[in-house]
Amino acid sequence: MIQLEHVTKTFKTKDGDVQAVKDVSIHVKEGMIYGIIGFSGAGKSTLVRCMNLLERPDEGKVIFDGQDLTQASPVELRKSRKKIGMIFQHFNLLPALTIYENIALSLRMEKTPKDEIDAKVMNLLELIDLVERKDSYPSQLSGGQKQRVSIARALVNDPKVLLCDEATSALDPQTTQTILKLIKRINKERGITVVMITHEMFVVKEICDRVAIMDAGRVVEEGDIVDIFSHPQEKMTKEFISTASNANKIDELIEQQHPITQLKENEQLVRLQYDQTNTSHPMISEISRKFNVDCSIIYGNIEILQESPIGTLICVLKGSDDDIRNSIACFKQDGIRVEVIKRGHID
């Protein structure tokens, strides 16, 4: 649906050139929710703004629906932009127009018949659940309500893609959930492809099918969300994943020498990760029976990514070295990933 090929964007500033996006190639396929995550200044906004040419790339192609937008005439470009909706962190609604007028504006400019506009706007107002506020002005709405209006406004031209630049960053956690649900619903029900820019991994975890991790203008890792979460390759990716769960908290606890991480001589602290393919038989009771290893669980978590579970257990295994080694081998045989975090040492 949207394909970036070797896109590069450099800003010239007084303090020299800033390479905001460096040779990025990604392919956002039709119907998916594609996340782009990175720390502040990584170039996410610049990248997404290249997708509708709010920012014109210095190099590379931006292919939308088979057409290279960098080569399109101004008229063609405007036509394409109507098919690429965009929502922003700060909503950017027109302050002098009512909610209804904000949503209707784009259609009005195309001289769409009044009753057609009305039908469409009312339908969108119902979708965002703000029918009774249609004559309010943006300044009279809460942040979450404003974002819903801006989503409705972005949908009024029946776009194929919805670009969201930090759409939930200005909102509280609960409102964020409502907006994420709404975006997911739009994606499912209307088949609109979504590009989500965010710096929060839980947003990605919540709704994305695929994700690209950006650092200093480059995409350092990209893949299906389940793969990324279960087999992250890059350090940056791991950092983001750890922000979205407590499973890495254990490293902190170890560093602080927290009592639960104090091990006895014959104990080992391990992290087990499994997905639905290896939840079929009762591993823990099996190893304790077979190898005489005791297992006490310190932390357990299950993430549901695209309906498939990824489980994490952090536990202390207690037994002889050999028995523990055998148990670990047994886990691994079942496709469970095992990482020994810490061994009890002999004082």
Added chain:
Amino acid sequence: MDTLTNWIPNVIEYSNLFPQAIVDTLIMLFVTGVISLLIGLPLAIIVVVTKPEGICPNKTIFFILDKFINLFRAIPFVILIPMLSDPTRWIFHTTIGIKMAFVPLIVGTVPFVARQMESAMEEIPEGIVEASISMGMSPWQIVRHVYLKQNIPGMIRGMTIVLIAVIGQIAIVGTVGAGGLGDLAIRFGWQRRMNDITYVVLFLLLVIISIIQMVGDWLVKKTTH
């Protein structure tokens, strides 16, 4: 009545001059305001869109217009009057009376209006313009629906400031024969030492300014959502 004749004897004596002076002042104010807005607003739009970070950047047009506006803003109004006496004669075939006032008043006010309108449009957050671009709006549509419509309170505030300043300039053109309240204050109040006329003129000007300010504030309130 007796007390009034004691207090403001000259005002009573020349009271027949006041209505015409007030009307002349209001006509000059109105014509200058309307024409300056009609010329200044388009100039402001051109400046805003041709800025380097505008929606149709054009270095040449921006540079020339920007400098031109600055230049005319810098010329003191009293110098503008003799400076423009030739074009004034050429347009109106006269350099006295209310007509002679229009050319310097408008030339002096247009750049002021342009700057005020420009800063009102600049107050519209950049993100709103970007959202409009992302909706596929053309530059002309953005001018019409965003720049001209999304900060009307700011524009009214700007025009209020302009009109109040114009009152001052009308008083100045009065001194060189354009009529109006300023003319009364100079010819009678100053030259013939009729202080009471000066004070009544001052009072009338304050009333006009207060009305402009009140109407402006009311309109700002009406248009702020």
